[in-house]
Amino acid sequence: MALKVGVIGTGMIGRDHIRRLTEVVSGAEVVAVSDADEVVAKEVAAGLPSAKVHAAGEDLIADSEVEAVIVCSWGPTHEQYVLAAIAAGKPVFCEKPLATTTDACLRIIDAEVASGQRLVQVGFMRRYDAGLVAMRDAIRAGELGEVRLAHMVHRNPTSTTSTTSANLVTGSMIHELDQLRWMLDDDIATIRVSSPVADGFRDPQLAVIQMRSGVLVTVDVFVNARYGYDVRCELVGTKGATASGPVSPVRTYRKGQEQVPVSPDFVVRFSEAYRKELIDWVLAAEGGGAGGASTWDGHLANLAAAAGVESLSTGDTVEIPTTNTPDLYR
Ligand SMILES: NC(=O)c1ccc[n+]([C@@H]2O[C@H](COP(=O)([O-])OP(=O)(O)OC[C@H]3O[C@@H](n4cnc5c(N)ncnc54)[C@H](O)[C@@H]3O)[C@@H](O)[C@H]2O)c1
Numbered sequence: 292m293a294l295k296v297g298v299i300g301t302g303m304i305g306r307d308h309i310r311r312l313t314e315v316v317s318g319a320e321v322v323a324v325s326d327a328d329e330v331v332a333k334e335v336a337a338g339l340p341s342a343k344v345h346a347a348g349e350d351l352i353a354d355s356e357v358e359a360v361i362v363c364s365w366g367p368t369h370e371q372y373v374l375a376a377i378a379a380g381k382p383v384f385c386e387k388p389l390a391t392t393t394d395a396c397l398r399i400i401d402a403e404v405a406s407g408q409r410l411v412q413v414g415f416m417r418r419y420d421a422g423l424v425a426m427r428d429a430i431r432a433g434e435l436g437e438v439r440l441a442h443m444v445h446r447n448p449t450s451t452t453s454t455t456s457a458n459l460v461t462g463s464m465i466h467e468l469d470q471l472r473w474m475l476d477d478d479i480a481t482i483r484v485s486s487p488v489a490d491g492f493r494d495p496q497l498a499v500i501q502m503r504s505g506v507l508v509t510v511d512v513f514v515n516a517r518y519g520y521d522v523r524c525e526l527v528g529t530k531g532a533t534a535s536g537p538v539s540p541v542r543t544y545r546k547g548q549e550q551v552p553v554s555p556d557f558v559v560r561f562s563e564a565y566r567k568e569l570i571d572w573v574l575a576a577e578g579g580g581a582g583g584a585s586t587w588d589g590h591l592a593n594l595a596a597a598a599g600v601e602s603l604s605t606g607d608t609v610e611i612p613t614t615n616t617p618d619l620y621r
Pocket of ligand 1: 299301304331387415557
C-alpha cells in the first residue's frame with residue numbers, strides 16, 4: 292500500500308516534490324494538497340490522479356486519509372504546520388528552514404521530544420548528493436588525514452527567493468551551514484560574514500567560519516552570479532584534498548576549448564539528491580518516523596545563520612552558542 296501524503300504549499304518546490312512522488316519515487320501517493328493560494332492548489336490537484344484540496348493546512352493534517360505530510364510553504368509558516376503534524380503523530384517532511392526564529396525551532400524540538408520519537412525530517416537534500424556523500428566517506432575513512440580547511444562556493448544565476456541581505460544567509464548559505472556540520476561531524480563555533488557591496492542588497496557575501504575542531508572554512512555565496520548554478524566544495528586535509536564541483540557527464544570540445552556545462556538551477560543540479568531524499572523519507576515515514584536532517588540539525592543551521600546575519604550587519608565575528616543535544620538526536 293502506498294503511503295498517503297498531503298502536501299502544504301504547492302509553489303515551486305512543492306510542485307517539484309509532488310511530481311517526484313507521483314512520477315519518480317514509488318511507494319507514495321499524493322492524496323491532498325493545500326496552499327494559501329487556493330487557485331494554485333486546485334490547479335495542482337487537477338493534475339493528480341486523485342487529490343483533494345484543503346483550504347487550510349491544518350485541515351489537511353487532520354484529514355484521516357493523510358498518513359504523512361510535506362511542508363513546502365513559506366518559511367515563517369513552517370512552525371505551525373510542523374507542530375500540528377507532531378500533535379497529530381504524523382511524519383512530516385519540512386523544507387528548509389525548519390522555522391525562522393530560534394524560539395520557533397525550540398518549540399518544535401520540545402514538541403518532538405515530548406512525542407518520544409523523531410517525526411520531522413528537514414529538507415537539506417545535499418546530504419543525499421553522491422559526490423558530497425563520497426567526500427564525507429573519505430573523511431570518515433581517514434583518507435584526507437585531519438581536515439584543516441574547507442572552501443565552498445554557492446552561486447545562482449539569479450534569485451527570486453533570496454532577495455534580502457539577511458535571506459541570502461538564512462535562505463541560501465544555510466545549505467552550507469548544514470552541509471559543514473554533516474560532512475565534518477562538527478559544530479560551527481564562529482562566523483563572520485562580509486560583502487564587497489556596502490549598501491542595499493549585499494550580494495555576493497563571503498563567510499569565514501571556524502568549526503569547534505578548528506577547521507577553517509570560506510563560503511562564497513553569490514545569488515545573482517548570472518552564469519549558472521554552481522555549487523562547489525573543496526576539503527583540504529593533512530594527507531590530501533578532495534573536491535566536488537559542477538556535475539556534468541558531458542564535455543564538449545570546440546573552437547579550441549574544452550567546455551563543461553554549468554547547471555541552470557538547483558532542481559537540475561540536485562535532482563538525484565532530491566530523489567534519494569524523498570525515497571529515504573517515504574521509507575522512514577512508512578515506519579512512522581523520519582530520516583535525514585533532524586529538527587536539531589535544522590535548529591543548529593538556523594543558529595549559525597542568525598549569527599551570520601548579525602555579523603553581516605555589525606562586521607564582527609559572532610560566536611554560536613554551545614548547546615546540549617537532546618537524547619532523541621544523539
Ligand atoms: N531544499 C531546497 O533546495 C529548497 C529549494 C527551494 C525552496 N526551498 C524551501 O521551500 C519553501 C518553499 O519555497 P518555494 O521556492 O517553493 O516558494 P514558492 O513561493 O514558489 O511557494 C511557496 C508556496 O507556499 C504558499 N503559502 C504561503 N503561505 C502559506 C500558508 N500559510 N499555508 C499554505 N501555503 C502557503 C504560497 O502561496 C506558495 O504557493 C521555502 O521554505 C524554501 O526555503 C527549499
